[in-house]
Structures are given as structure tokens and as C-alpha cells.
Amino acid sequence: MTSITLENVKKNIDHAESLMAIAYPAIREGRIILKALNELGKAANSLLPLLDKKEVPKVRKIIELVERRKKSPMEFSRKNKAVIMHENLETESITPETLRACVLDLKEALKSIEIPEKIPKNA
Numbered sequence: 001m002t003s004i005t006l007e008n009v010k011k012n013i014d015h016a017e018s019l020m021a022i023a024y025p026a027i028r029e030g031r032i033i034l035k036a037l038n039e040l041g042k043a044a045n046s047l048l049p050l051l052d053k054k055e056v057p058k059v060r061k062i063i064e065l066v067e068r069r070k071k072s073p074m075e076f077s078r079k080n081k082a083v084i085m086h087e088n089l090e091t092e093s094i095t096p097e098t099l100r101a102c103v104l105d106l107k108e109a110l111k112s113i114e115i116p117e118k119i120p121k122n123a
Contacts (some may be wrong), residue, residue, distance in 0.1 A: 013103060020100065030078070034075065041065075068092065073085065
């Protein structure tokens with residue numbers, strides 16, 4: 001069951017990377033950024049229960065960003081970024097660079113899970 005979860009996490013991360021590497025440069029719409037963020041959120045939620053304490057804060061930060069986006073009453077695109085507006089009318093920008101950092105954090109967390117699986121049981 002763990003391998004299926006890890007496979008889904010990898011697919012979500014790959015899909016987000018594809019959106020940011022292929023679709024976003026062609027269209028330059030904030031909707032692409034938000035779609036990629038949703039994919040990263042799915043990966044982060046699946047990965048969180050499998051992590052050790054060291055990796056949890058990075059992944060939790062991604063989940064919190066996705067939650068703020070879901071609770072946002074309004075979102076829009078501006079100057080090659082997605083902007084979410086909070087209930088108190090404050091705005092938060094999500095840039096391609098933000099998502100790249102999230103991808104790197106998730107890949108690091110994924111590696112920390114995969115390394116122990118590769119160690120032989122007889123060792």
C-alpha cells in the first residue's frame with residue numbers, strides 16, 4: 001500500500017512540474033500556477049503521514065498554503081503570478097519560484113522515505 005501512495009505522490013509532483021515547465025511558459029496564466037499548487041497539495045497530504053519529524057515542517061507549509069488558497073474568497077492573476085485574497089483583504093502572491101521551491105521540498109521529503117526502503121533487511 002505504501003508503494004502505491006508513493007507512486008501517486010511522484011505522479012502528483014511530476015504533473016505539477018509538467019504544468020510549470022510546459023503549460024505555464026506557453027500560457028502565463030495564474031490558473032496554471034493554482035492547478036500545479038493543487039497537485040503539490042495532494043502530494044503533500046499523501047506524504048505527510050509517512051515523514052519523520054525533520055521533514056514535516058516543509059511539507060506542512062505546502063499544505064497550509066493550499067488550505068489558505070481553498071479558504072480564499074477570491075483569486076486572480078497578475079503579472080505572471082497567482083494572487084489569493086484573504087477575508088481581511090490582504091493578498092498573497094504565488095509565483096512559479098514558490099512552486100519550484102515546494103517541488104524541491106517534496107522531492108527531498110520523498111527521498112527521505114525511499115532511502116530506508118532500499119536497505120536490505122539482512123543488513
